[in-house]
Amino acid sequence: MNAEIIAVGSELLLGQIVNTNARFLSQQLAGLGIDVYYHTVVGDNPDRVKAAIEHAETRSEIIIFTGGLGPTKDDLTKETIARHLGKGLVMDETALASIELFFKRTNRVMTENNRKQALVLEGSQILANDHGMAPGMVLESAGHIYMLLPGPPKEMEPMFLDYGGPALSSKTGSNEKIVSRVLRFFGIGEAALETEIMDIIEAQSNPTIAPLAGDGEVTLRLTAKHLDEKIAHMMLDDVEKNINQRVGEFLYGYDNTSLLQELMNGLKERKLTITAAESLTGGLFQQELTTISGASSVFEGGVVCYSNEVKQQILQVNQETLDNHGAVSEQCAKELAENAARIFATDIGISFTGVAGPDELEGKPVGTVYIGIAVKGSPTMVEKITLSGTRNAIRNRSVKYGCYFLLKKLKESQNAN
Numbered sequence: 001m002n003a004e005i006i007a008v009g010s011e012l013l014l015g016q017i018v019n020t021n022a023r024f025l026s027q028q029l030a031g032l033g034i035d036v037y038y039h040t041v042v043g044d045n046p047d048r049v050k051a052a053i054e055h056a057e058t059r060s061e062i063i064i065f066t067g068g069l070g071p072t073k074d075d076l077t078k079e080t081i082a083r084h085l086g087k088g089l090v091m092d093e094t095a096l097a098s099i100e101l102f103f104k105r106t107n108r109v110m111t112e113n114n115r116k117q118a119l120v121l122e123g124s125q126i127l128a129n130d131h132g133m134a135p136g137m138v139l140e141s142a143g144h145i146y147m148l149l150p151g152p153p154k155e156m157e158p159m160f161l162d163y164g165g166p167a168l169s170s171k172t173g174s175n176e177k178i179v180s181r182v183l184r185f186f187g188i189g190e191a192a193l194e195t196e197i198m199d200i201i202e203a204q205s206n207p208t209i210a211p212l213a214g215d216g217e218v219t220l221r222l223t224a225k226h227l228d229e230k231i232a233h234m235m236l237d238d239v240e241k242n243i244n245q246r247v248g249e250f251l252y253g254y255d256n257t258s259l260l261q262e263l264m265n266g267l268k269e270r271k272l273t274i275t276a277a278e279s280l281t282g283g284l285f286q287q288e289l290t291t292i293s294g295a296s297s298v299f300e301g302g303v304v305c306y307s308n309e310v311k312q313q314i315l316q317v318n319q320e321t322l323d324n325h326g327a328v329s330e331q332c333a334k335e336l337a338e339n340a341a342r343i344f345a346t347d348i349g350i351s352f353t354g355v356a357g358p359d360e361l362e363g364k365p366v367g368t369v370y371i372g373i374a375v376k377g378s379p380t381m382v383e384k385i386t387l388s389g390t391r392n393a394i395r396n397r398s399v400k401y402g403c404y405f406l407l408k409k410l411k412e413s414q415n416a417n
Helices: 020-031 046-057 077-085 093-105 112-118 153-172 190-203 229-250 259-270 284-289 308-313 319-324 330-344 391-416
Strands: 002-008 035-042 062-066 089-091 119-121 125-127 136-141 144-149 177-186 208-213 217-226 251-254 274-278 299-304 348-354 368-375 381-386
Touching: 002 020, 002 046, 020 035, 020 062, 020 153, 020 177, 035 046, 046 062, 046 077, 062 153, 077 089, 077 119, 077 136, 077 144, 093 112, 112 119, 119 136, 125 153, 136 153, 144 153, 177 229, 190 208, 190 217, 190 229, 217 229, 229 251, 251 259, 259 284, 259 391, 274 284, 274 330, 284 299, 284 391, 299 330, 308 319, 319 330, 330 348, 330 368, 330 381, 348 391, 368 391, 381 391
Parallel strands: 002 035, 002 062, 062 144, 274 299, 274 348
Antiparallel strands: 089 119, 125 136, 136 144, 177 217, 177 251, 208 217, 348 368, 368 381
């Protein structure tokens, strides 16, 4: 069976909140063997909600609603569905008792409109709300399954895990499992990667392969279906092996990881410390690194060295280097990385210098970037790259490239040993 998720709430359309519910539900439904082909977002308007329901019924057997179950006038999901299906709304005494207890326990006055939250579709299976007030519900009617869930994720997620998912499993009777794996690539564009594996993509129906481009990254989502979950994972293994034979050098991680997270893992695993000297990126590398838990075990500190005076006085870059080659140069990047590692007594020093724009600098065009990497016991490497885009895009991508180059160096060192 296939499903559609309809999120109800004008705040979603206005961009005031992000629809994380759809992502969560899609992941959970995949694990139940239920395909999700459509996500719909509709505002708090009964006519538009009704139109969304009618359209969903033409293409989906399971329709899951999130939001619109609260006490206010704009919470109209169950009322609209009730009218559409010709069903009445009845008071669920268990839910009402729970709501009354909440107000009593918190010493608050319960207004009449809060009783509305205990109204449920006549004939529906009730899904208890252990983390809020409005219950959810599941109803079968005219060949469709309708599920209503609250909007707040802290209520919706546990409700679906504890009650909604099991209810759907019992109603669909499907034992097929859907298993997904995301491969994350860097250093290769979406078009180039797709070209390398086009024949693999075209030959697949199960597993399926879906490319997706991000900010300087490319991901491949592999999805397999099988009654036996272990076999589904084996199917993914086979496809991944074929892909890696073509573009494996650009693969850096899986699923929800990031370049920074993988770098952090690599540094921790090898018990290495790092410092940074940042001109172009203005401390962005250090900022991003320290957002990850455990950064204090690998990061000693660093320097933001925008001016040549700081490069020379604090990081001891030779005056001759700046005079003869400039701050935006391979020679400067090399000295910044090496001197930072020596001054901070770390295993690794990484440096960023370049031109973020909007104007050229030292005769170098916008997007010229030098990244220096000094690792104790290894020759210092400097990578020159040319990037395009806005000032912030160049800075952000420079940080990602720094992580990528350092990850590659760490892996090469490990393989050499």
